[in-house]
Amino acid sequence: xxxxxxxLIGGALIAAAGPLLGLFLVLRRLSMIGDTLSHVSVAGVAxxxxxxxxxxxAGGMAAALLATLAIERLRKAYKTYAELxxxxxxxxxxxxxxxxxxxxxxxGVNITSYLFGSIYTLDxxxxxxxxxxxxxxxxxxxxxxxxWFLMTFDxxxxxxxxxPTRTLNLIMxxxxxxxxxxxxxxxxxxxxxxxxxxxxxxxxxxxxxxxQSVLLAVGIAEAAVLAGLLAAGYxxxxxxxxxxxxxxxxxxxxxxxxxxxxx
Amino acid sequence: xxxxxxxxxxxxxxxxxxLSDVSFVYERRPIIEHLHFTVRxxxxxxxxxxxxxxxxxxxxxxxxxxxxxxGEVRLFGEPAQRFRxxxxxxxxxxxxxxxxxxxxxxxxxxxxxxxGRHKLFRRLxxxxxxxxxDAMQALGIEDLAGKRIGMLSGxxxxxxxxxxxxxxxxxxxxxxxxxxxxxAETQDSFYxxxxxxxxxxxITFLMVSHDRERFRSYLDDAPAAEAGRxxxxxxxxxxxxxxxxxxxxxSLREYRRAAEEPALVR
Numbered sequence: 253x254x255x256x257x258x259x260l261i262g263g264a265l266i267a268a269a270g271p272l273l274g275l276f277l278v279l280r281r282l283s284m285i286g287d288t289l290s291h292v293s294v295a296g297v298a299x300x301x302x303x304x305x306x307x308x309x310a311g312g313m314a315a316a317l318l319a320t321l322a323i324e325r326l327r328k329a330y331k332t333y334a335e336l337x338x339x340x341x342x343x344x345x346x347x348x349x350x351x352x353x354x355x356x357x358x359x360g361v362n363i364t365s366y367l368f369g370s371i372y373t374l375d376x377x378x379x380x381x382x383x384x385x386x387x388x389x390x391x392x393x394x395x396x397x398x399x400w401f402l403m404t405f406d407x408x409x410x411x412x413x414x415x416p417t418r419t420l421n422l423i424m425x426x427x428x429x430x431x432x433x434x435x436x437x438x439x440x441x442x443x444x445x446x447x448x449x450x451x452x453x454x455x456x457x458x459x460x461x462x463x464q465s466v467l468l469a470v471g472i473a474e475a476a477v478l479a480g481l482l483a484a485g486y487x488x489x490x491x492x493x494x495x496x497x498x499x500x501x502x503x504x505x506x507x508x509x510x511x512x513x514x515x
Numbered sequence: 516x517x518x519x520x521x522x523x524x525x526x527x528x529x530x531x532x533x534l535s536d537v538s539f540v541y542e543r544r545p546i547i548e549h550l551h552f553t554v555r556x557x558x559x560x561x562x563x564x565x566x567x568x569x570x571x572x573x574x575x576x577x578x579x580x581x582x583x584x585x586g587e588v589r590l591f592g593e594p595a596q597r598f599r600x601x602x603x604x605x606x607x608x609x610x611x612x613x614x615x616x617x618x619x620x621x622x623x624x625x626x627x628x629x630x631g632r633h634k635l636f637r638r639l640x641x642x643x644x645x646x647x648x649d650a651m652q653a654l655g656i657e658d659l660a661g662k663r664i665g666m667l668s669g670x671x672x673x674x675x676x677x678x679x680x681x682x683x684x685x686x687x688x689x690x691x692x693x694x695x696x697x698x699a700e701t702q703d704s705f706y707x708x709x710x711x712x713x714x715x716x717x718i719t720f721l722m723v724s725h726d727r728e729r730f731r732s733y734l735d736d737a738p739a740a741e742a743g744r745x746x747x748x749x750x751x752x753x754x755x756x757x758x759x760x761x762x763x764x765x766s767l768r769e770y771r772r773a774a775e776e777p778a779l780v781r
Contacts, residue, residue, distance in 0.1 A: 279614065279617060395636060396636075398627070398629075398630040398634065398639075399630060399635065401619075401623070401627060401630065402627045402630040404617075405613060405614075405617055405619060405624070405627060406608060406612065406613055406627075408580075408606075408608055408612065409606050409608060409627070409679075410630075411578075411580050412578050412580070412601065412604060412606045412689075413601050413602075413604075413606070413630065413631030413632060414599065414601030414631050414632030414633075415630070415631065415632060415635065416632075416635075455618075456616065456618055459618045460618070460620070460661070460663065461618060461619065461620045461623055461661075461663070462617070462618050462619045462620070462623050463623070464618070465618045
């Protein structure tokens with residue numbers, strides 16, 4: 253398998269997992285979480301390098317998981333300050349990452365590759381991680397679609413109905429952290445949030461039902477990732493940026509079409 | 516006028532909600548103090564009070580989402596926080612409690628009435644889907660099944676939430692300020708429907724509302740229980756001594772036909 257095939261596979265997998273979670277995040281008004289987790293994750297990767305961890309990506313994942321648990325607690329306990337705390341966490345993550353990387357103990361790693369992605373450097377181990385996370389997300393959505401729907405639509409009704417909302421929230425948070433940390437190598441920490449939220453926005457605009465919005469979000473993401481990677485490869489452009497710009501173009505086109513149709 | 520007298524002897528009078536010396540403190544401020552109140556089968560209880568009096572807090576205590584600082588809350592005889600048969604409770608939330616941009620259709624929302632603890636990790640059956648269709652027909656919203664809920668009027672939305680609450684044929688129906696922001700005529704028809712359900716079916720009602728006036732003639736004049744600015748008013752049903760249930764959805768369809776209600780496709 254050459255590097256481009258690996259890039260396509262990795263991209264296709266994340267294009268399924270990301271929007272599935274992204275839809276629920278957007279509807280729960282937690283779109284900012286993607287950015288926060290990705291920024292903190294980069295700091296975790298840098299720490300991983302400094303500590304000489306075999307897999308710095310594991311450091312990134314651990315940092316993202318810790319951050320997601322912290323955010324979940326803040327969301328419940330300090331509603332008023334949750335948004336501010338999340339913004340501070342995001343800034344702190346990137347500041348710490350840049351500091352740690354600048355210590356430059358000879359990793360030979362460029363922070364740019366973590367900020368903007370380096371999909372062409374995906375190796376088989378990376379693909380296995382991505383595939384495992386994607387399978388987890390798909391399994392969770394399939395098994396818990398009903399429960400996630402109700403929790404997102406009406407969390408009070410979910411609680412009255414006896415659903416274990418704390419556990420379900422935790423599962424969603426942990427999966428978000430995992431998806432974000434494996435996506436960083438694909439589109440970069442600065443753009444990973446876009447991969448989660450923009451396809452969801454597209455789905456919400458066009459869909460006539462919740463089920464349709466799920467399918468559309470994933471469909472649009474898959475098309476954009478594949479087209480974006482092919483275009484980037486052909487014209488030697490940054491793959492992450494190309495994919496995200498394509499997604500934005502789809503969203504804008506939908507808005508224009510919707511406007512034309514309603515006039 | 517209802518007398519408030521609870522008949523003795525066997526029949527339909529088991530306690531559904533029991534509040535025994537319940538107290539609740541929030542940020543060192545006592546919200547509820549030493550509240551005693553029992554809602555029995557087929558009672559219609561109104562929890563009234565101005566905004567900020569603690570109605571939502573008390574509701575959360577009743578359904579076991581909050582633990583009281585003192586006293587005990589029981590649902591159907593069990594401690595509320597350990598009560599498991601959640602499908603016996605139907606819940607109609609406030610109209611503005613959901614995101615109107617949520618892309619759910621009416622059918623998807625009513626279907627979600629099935630998504631409780633009892634269906635965790637279980638697939639829905641054909642019978643479940645039939646109950647959903649029956650509930651929509653009973654409330655005259657079957658023609659709206661494919662429409663996104665955000666596009667409906669306030670009155671239509673409340674019917675959808677009521678249908679969602681009824682899919683499991685609950686024994687206790689809780690309505691939280693169900694007609695805030697809805698025009699008076701629609702409110703009238705909604706409450707007419709609620710009263711019909713109360714009079715002809717084995718359902719216990721707990722309604723939270725700041726608007727006691729609308730129910731003045733239906734409920735006892737004097738509050739049955741008080742805690743601070745919160746007051747419970749109640750009407751006991753004596754028409755039927757047994758608790759055998761008749762087909763709720765069939766009865767509601769008949770009610771609609773008799774009231775010559777047009778289908779709600781405004």
